[in-house]
Amino acid sequence: FPSHPDLTHPPLAGPPPQVAAMAYNPSRARLSPPAPAAPRPRKRGRSPSAPGAAVWRASAYVSPFDHRRRWQDPAGASGRVWQGYHAPHAPVPSRRWVFADEVSTSGSDACTIMSYNILADNNARNHPDLxxxxxxxxxxxxxxxxxxxxxxxxxxxxxxxxxxxDRFREIAAEMKNKGYECSFKGRTGDAKDGCATFWKSERLRLLEEDSIDFSEFSLRNNVAQVLVFELNGTQKFVLGNIHVLFNPKRGDIKMGQ
Incomplete structure (x- = not known):
């Protein structure tokens, strides 16, 4: 190297020249996987809702946070996302019944049964993304x-x-005013909801009552009610009320329950 002209040349007067060096610094975008594409804007149109409730048109994707914030703090919600109006009250839909050719019981021995998953208030508030x-x-x-x-x-x-x-006392108060008696069985674990059964005391008399805690069989924290009724002092029958596990991938647990 001593014979190299650049190394043997006498140093120049003045400060040494400034050399710009660029070091490779990987950004966060290079180290992280690509972000998922934003959902496409939704088409304008009506969304289903309960009778008498507000119906809305959605013009863009709304995150779960903004979905809730739009109601809790309308002034703080960014952008013009929702345009609302009040839908007219719609009557309860009627059902067309198909009767058997022969009726095996008289009118006094027949009873009607209604089953309804009402969506727990706690689930509705804690899972707005659904x-x-x-x-x-x-x-x-x-x-x-x-x-x-x-x-x-x-x-x-x-x-x-x-x-x-999960609001049993409120519903029970309304039902008792209409002549119903009631029974409630809460789910085990951290769940706050459960199953409730109501019956008209003028027609039905409760003879026996029991419940099933599926957690005792390692079948999650679901429960079931089993009740024995007497109808008009003559007929007796057994009624079961159960909320089966929702997970569609766990058919084995559903079968066990």
Whole structure:
């Protein structure tokens, strides 16, 4: 190297020249996997809701946080996302019944049974991402309770089996005013809801009652009610009320329950 002209040349006067050095610094985007593409804007149109509840048109994707914030703090929600109006109250849909050719029981020995999963208020508030197509106001318990009681009274069933009940006292107070007696069995573990059964005391008399805690059989924290009734002092029958596990991938647990 001593014979190299650049190394043997006498140093120049003045400060040494400044050399710009660029070091490779991987950014966060290079180290992280690519972010998922944003959902495409949704088409304008009506979303289903309960009778008398607000109906909305969605013009863009809304995150679960903004979905809730739009109702809790309308002034703080960014952008013009929702355009709302009040839908007219719709009557309860009627059902077309198909009767057997021969009726094996008389009218006095027949009874009607209604089963209804009413969506626990705790589940509706803690999982808003599952109900993005439903206006937050329609998910409010005060609004849903009124509609649920209205529909139960409309059908006027002798027996009512409800699932996902976490406001039992409120519903029981409404039902007792209509001549119903009731029984409740809460789920085990951290769950706050359970199953509730109501019956008309003028037609039905409760003879026996029992419950099943599926956690005792390692079948999650679901429960079931088993009740024995006497109808008009003559007929006896057994009624079961159960909320089966939702997970569609665990058919083995569903079968066990």
């Amino acid at each position: 109900y993005l197509d439903v206006p937050w106001d329609a998910l409010r318990w005060d609004s849903r309770r009124r509609l649920i009681i209205h529909e139960i009274r409309h059908w006027d069933s002798d027996l009512v089996c409800l699932q996902e009940v």
